[in-house]
């Protein structure tokens with residue numbers, strides 16, 4: 544779907560480059576996660592890819608054609624859900640939807656979407672009366688207005704309660720099941736585990752690691768088994784590496800001879816990987 548090569552970008556007012564040579568591909572039908580700490584350039588990358596920022600270096604190919612060739616028709620087929628929802632606050636939710644819907648040839652069933660997201664009942668209310676979470680849900684309906692083939696989502700679940708975040712994540716998964724492709728940026732590793740087919744971690748304006756979450760966990764994995772057992776009047780803990788467990792006599796001796804209280808396997812999480820590859824603590 545996308546081929547991004549040596550992408551670099553500097554905001555006109557800044558001295559330093561924000562994006563410094565990014566390379567990645569997005570395959571059709573996948574949810575591709577763009578991950579990294581705040582301020583690393585995730586939103587900037589998305590803005591470049593939706594042609595809001597045009598003065599970039601390097602090349603971006605969308606469906607095998609240079610992105611620069613596309614004109615306004617590009618927006619007929621991509622959906623954009625950005626961080627800060629911008630709606631007409633004096634209009635009702637429904638008026639907002641209808642206003643934007645008119646711009647598109649291919650129009651989604653927005654009533655059903657609003658119902659799924661729990662804002663249909665409030666569609667006649669002015670957006671200025673909407674809560675933050677309602678605005679975010681309305682923003683997602685806006686992104687889906689034109690039945691896009693490619694969906695850009697920038698931190699889509701931030702500001703939603705867990706129940707609404709779940710509904711939104713289900714809609715994103717359904718969108719992929721229907722053949723859609725998604726670029727999702729986030730710093731919430733739980734969302735990534737649940738949604739992303741492949742991920743790219745950003746650090747210092749570059750991509751430092753790309754793979755499936757499963758492969759990354761294997762690559763960075765230091766899985767272990769932690770055993771708690773009774774020793775005299777006390778509880779003792781001991782950790783064993785999972786990899787070498789079958790050859791570890793100390794482990795077998797312990798299991799055979801001691802009174803075991805608990806055994807827990809500890810697997811590497813995306814949070815651990817996030818910290819390792821970006822050098823920054825994620826705040827999931």
Ligand SMILES: Nc1ncnc2c1ncn2[C@@H]1O[C@H](COP(=O)(O)OP(=O)(O)O)[C@@H](O)[C@H]1O
Pocket residue numbers: 554556557561579580581582583584585586587588
């Ligand atoms: N309009 C702008 N003008 C100048 N600098 C900007 C602008 N927008 C973002 N930046 C800077 O670019 C960097 C990356 O920002 P951003 O892409 O929003 O990161 P992220 O989405 O990963 O949190 C930050 O240092 C930010 O301050």
Ligand SMILES: [Mg+2]
Pocket residue numbers: 582585586587626697
């Ligand atoms: Mg951002």
